Amino acid sequence: MRRYLHFLWACFRLSFVGDWRYHAWMTVLTVIALTGLYAYCQQLVHGLQTTGMTDQVSWGAYIANFTYLVGLAAAAAMLVIPVYVYRNLQLHDVVIFGELLAVSVIVMCLLFVNVDLGRPDRFMHLFWRFNFPLSMLTWDVIALNGYLLLNLHICGYLIYSAYCGRTPSKAFYIPFVFIAIVWAVSIHTVTAFLYVGLGGRPFWNSAIIAPRFLASAFAAGPSFIILTLQIVRRFTAHYVADDALLTLRRIVQVAMIMNIFLLGCELFVEFYTDTAHVASARYLYFGLHGRHALVPWIWTAVLFDLLALALLVLPASRGLPALNLACVLSIVGIWIEKGMGLIVPAFIPTPLGEIVEYQPTVNEILVCFGIWAFGLLLYTVFVRVSVPVLAGEITAPGARPAAGAH
Amino acid sequence: MPANESHPMAGALPPDDGRPPQLTRRGFLSKGAVALAGASAVAAALSPLRELKPGDIPSLEQFLQKHYKEMTADEKHAAIARIAREVAARYGVQPNVADPPPLSGVEFVYALNISRCIGCRKCVYACVAENNPSRAPEIQYIRVLKMEKGSINIETADHHYDPPVVPGPDSYYMPVQCHQCAKPPCVKVCPVEATWQEPDGITVIDYDWCIGCRYCAAACPYWARRFNFAEPQIPAEKLNPDMSYLSNRPRPKGVMEKCTFCLQRTRVGRMPACVEVCPTGSRKFGNVLDPESEVAYILKHKRAFVLKEDVGTLPRFFYYFDERGSRYHEPIAPIQPEPGGGA
Numbered sequence: 001m002r003r004y005l006h007f008l009w010a011c012f013r014l015s016f017v018g019d020w021r022y023h024a025w026m027t028v029l030t031v032i033a034l035t036g037l038y039a040y041c042q043q044l045v046h047g048l049q050t051t052g053m054t055d056q057v058s059w060g061a062y063i064a065n066f067t068y069l070v071g072l073a074a075a076a077a078m079l080v081i082p083v084y085v086y087r088n089l090q091l092h093d094v095v096i097f098g099e100l101l102a103v104s105v106i107v108m109c110l111l112f113v114n115v116d117l118g119r120p121d122r123f124m125h126l127f128w129r130f131n132f133p134l135s136m137l138t139w140d141v142i143a144l145n146g147y148l149l150l151n152l153h154i155c156g157y158l159i160y161s162a163y164c165g166r167t168p169s170k171a172f173y174i175p176f177v178f179i180a181i182v183w184a185v186s187i188h189t190v191t192a193f194l195y196v197g198l199g200g201r202p203f204w205n206s207a208i209i210a211p212r213f214l215a216s217a218f219a220a221g222p223s224f225i226i227l228t229l230q231i232v233r234r235f236t237a238h239y240v241a242d243d244a245l246l247t248l249r250r251i252v253q254v255a256m257i258m259n260i261f262l263l264g265c266e267l268f269v270e271f272y273t274d275t276a277h278v279a280s281a282r283y284l285y286f287g288l289h290g291r292h293a294l295v296p297w298i299w300t301a302v303l304f305d306l307l308a309l310a311l312l313v314l315p316a317s318r319g320l321p322a323l324n325l326a327c328v329l330s331i332v333g334i335w336i337e338k339g340m341g342l343i344v345p346a347f348i349p350t351p352l353g354e355i356v357e358y359q360p361t362v363n364e365i366l367v368c369f370g371i372w373a374f375g376l377l378l379y380t381v382f383v384r385v386s387v388p389v390l391a392g393e394i395t396a397p398g399a400r401p402a403a404g405a406h
Numbered sequence: 407m408p409a410n411e412s413h414p415m416a417g418a419l420p421p422d423d424g425r426p427p428q429l430t431r432r433g434f435l436s437k438g439a440v441a442l443a444g445a446s447a448v449a450a451a452l453s454p455l456r457e458l459k460p461g462d463i464p465s466l467e468q469f470l471q472k473h474y475k476e477m478t479a480d481e482k483h484a485a486i487a488r489i490a491r492e493v494a495a496r497y498g499v500q501p502n503v504a505d506p507p508p509l510s511g512v513e514f515v516y517a518l519n520i521s522r523c524i525g526c527r528k529c530v531y532a533c534v535a536e537n538n539p540s541r542a543p544e545i546q547y548i549r550v551l552k553m554e555k556g557s558i559n560i561e562t563a564d565h566h567y568d569p570p571v572v573p574g575p576d577s578y579y580m581p582v583q584c585h586q587c588a589k590p591p592c593v594k595v596c597p598v599e600a601t602w603q604e605p606d607g608i609t610v611i612d613y614d615w616c617i618g619c620r621y622c623a624a625a626c627p628y629w630a631r632r633f634n635f636a637e638p639q640i641p642a643e644k645l646n647p648d649m650s651y652l653s654n655r656p657r658p659k660g661v662m663e664k665c666t667f668c669l670q671r672t673r674v675g676r677m678p679a680c681v682e683v684c685p686t687g688s689r690k691f692g693n694v695l696d697p698e699s700e701v702a703y704i705l706k707h708k709r710a711f712v713l714k715e716d717v718g719t720l721p722r723f724f725y726y727f728d729e730r731g732s733r734y735h736e737p738i739a740p741i742q743p744e745p746g747g748g749a
Contacts, residue, residue, distance in 0.1 A: 021414035030444075034451040041454035045462070047659045048618075049543065049636040058623040058633060118618020118633065118660025121464055122598075125617055129473050129599040137597040137621055199717040200591065200627025236415045279561055351629045351714075352549060352582055353561035384415050 003396055007163050010394055015381040021235075022384070029377040036370010039363045040115055048118055051364040056356035057347040059116070061364055064339030065371070066112035068220070069105050070191045071213060071338065073147065075221015076102035077184035078251050084177050090244040096390070097232060098225055099155045100382040102184075106148040108375035115367055136194045143187040150180040155386070162390045165399035188213050195346070203280035203346040206269075212262045213338070218255035219308075220334040222248045223327035228379075230320070236387045242320075249323055253312040256330060260309055263302075263337075283355070284345040291348075293357045298341050304333030461496070462637075462659075473599065474612040474652070482651070485614070489655055496656075497642040505651040506673035508606035514667050514722065515607070515694040516678075517704045518581060521728040522688040525550055525572045525579030529680035529689065533583075536668060536679035537654040538646050540638030547632065547665040548583045548680060560713070582713065583680075584609065584630035584665035585721030592622035592631060601662070607722050608667050610652040616661040623662065627717040631664045667691070694722075 018026075043050045053060045079098030082088035114120055132138040154173050161168040192210035199205055226248050233240040270281040282288055287295050311317045311326035349355045360368075388394050471477075471485055486503045493501045530548045539545035551563035555576045563580070573579065590609050593601050600616040603609045623631040637659040649655040650670035657663050668678035672691070676682075681689040692699035701724075704710060710726040 019414045025414075031447070034447050037448075037451040038454065041452055045454050045457045047634070047636040051635075053635070055545075055623065055629075055632050055635075058620045113619075116619065118620070119616065119658075121469070122615070122617045125473075125598040125600070125615055129615075131597050131599045135595050135597045135621070137595065137619065141597070194621075198591065198595070198625045199719075200625060200714075236413055276559065276561060347624075349561060351627050352551060352565070353559075353563050354565045354629075387415065 032373035039366035057358035061360040062116040071217025073105040074184040074188040104379040202277035215259040301336035304329040501647040517690040519688040532679040532683035542639040585723035587719035591625040618660040
């Protein structure tokens, strides 16, 4: 226990050590996070009227970001599966960065859900009357917190073992790794079920949403990890092989093909059938009764997805510049498609046919940026601490350094 | 692996042997300055909280208050006394806060005659006067849709019609409010059971339990739920002092609300405000389990239907229209299939 507190103390001190670039990056993130906190305090005082949400469009940017980030967290499984199921050696050394990303991103998800609550002071009510198993939101509470705990345990155990100079015991983490793989799929499935189970919202009430969620998550998530790993390689002493990035490229490639295919299936059903239920999709893609706030966004997303797909299937993306471009395009494209493109149009028109558009306010956007900055801050600290510890540079007093112990 | 000094995250920890680190004057000042800057940045970020009014922070009593269904009679009494105190303090009006229980053998249903409704919206404003919703921002439980004759597609309805006189030509009107469904999706999705269906069929909300996630609003196919995006504003002279715990007591910021069939009236034998005010008699309300009731008669004899039957929520709110023509025809024998096949 004493040793564990020592470990936490060492981690805490490590997170403040770095050169001016590190400090500048952390300062910028802190400033944005605190600006977000300021905006959130405004929201606490004045209520959710500080957002662009209305009774007509009752979920907006918060829930959109939440949905996207659940996918990003689930995508850690795309690093874990090759390593632990297929024994891929290139990814072995970097899998922990995926798991740490999952931890930071789940924290962001929980923050996004919490800032969306009208009464965050009553959060405790979840513990007193938990409408399980009827409400899908309670499933999501279990899925997200369970996934957070699993990944915290796996990462924490591996890093602490390295700190103590011990070889991690497989019995203490391998079973959890496999549970986490299934759990990763479940978090995104349950999040999809949150939406698809509502008969009053035909735009969501479609079985294809859960598979689409997974396909887009497994495209955007590994794209994010490809970029992250290059940053880790550039800015820390940790070595990341190009082969690891190219393995992830293949995952993004397949996932993007499936994502576009499923999107096409959805569009066919909506527009070929052309029932009254197509109204939301029509609003999203073409505008409805002269309202078309989302139209430029969704076509940007479609364009980005298609460009990313083209790049990914071409040999050019075996080179890093093209691969990075494809990754950025799929991250942004899927963020639009799955965030604003999936949440907002389900509310337009309303179940009574009224068309009220949604535009996030500055305050709402600041809160979103604040949460993203806080998540990046958390992830930077995780990487900052885990790289030297896993390399055996920081060890417990008296422990033998065991380089590359994990 | 040796630390490579070119990396921004490189650099080992200063030795930590348990003794406080040696401080130089310069080091102390710079660290102190950074800590001070950090602390003031956090204080600046939290500064909007100074605007919180005393009533915005839940008292210990409110914080510890149980779910409505778990409260004992004494606890309900205490909660009602607290609500009365708060209303008196805020509005300067001594309210009469009740908690009428559902009556046994009663299941309320509503029937609305779309042949008669003229779209005057008197029901909308009678409801507002009765139920103490926020006036700014404005919350209304009833939305009257102006429909084109020859169509029952609500997606082409006009929500914001504003002619000098109603009814307009070639249109009919379809008021929509909470349909008090027998299979309510809003109740199913609530993560904290803050909303439930009472034995008399009314779906209610415990405003002191709702966490404001708005999942119920997403689930409702009839757009019947309203959210308090801001602290509700009600002019003191407009406050209806006859209120009940589960319906028209003033709501706090950040919770859901909706039509409760005026349970503060209907559970003590009165009609909902919208029924009472309707100048055309289009609105009918009563106990469907009572065969002598008007609504039982309507459901038995009129051409009643529910909105969006396909979503399967079994509304207790029916629309009907008056028969003309066929029902007044002399009875004739329907065509019988001829023996030996063919029609």
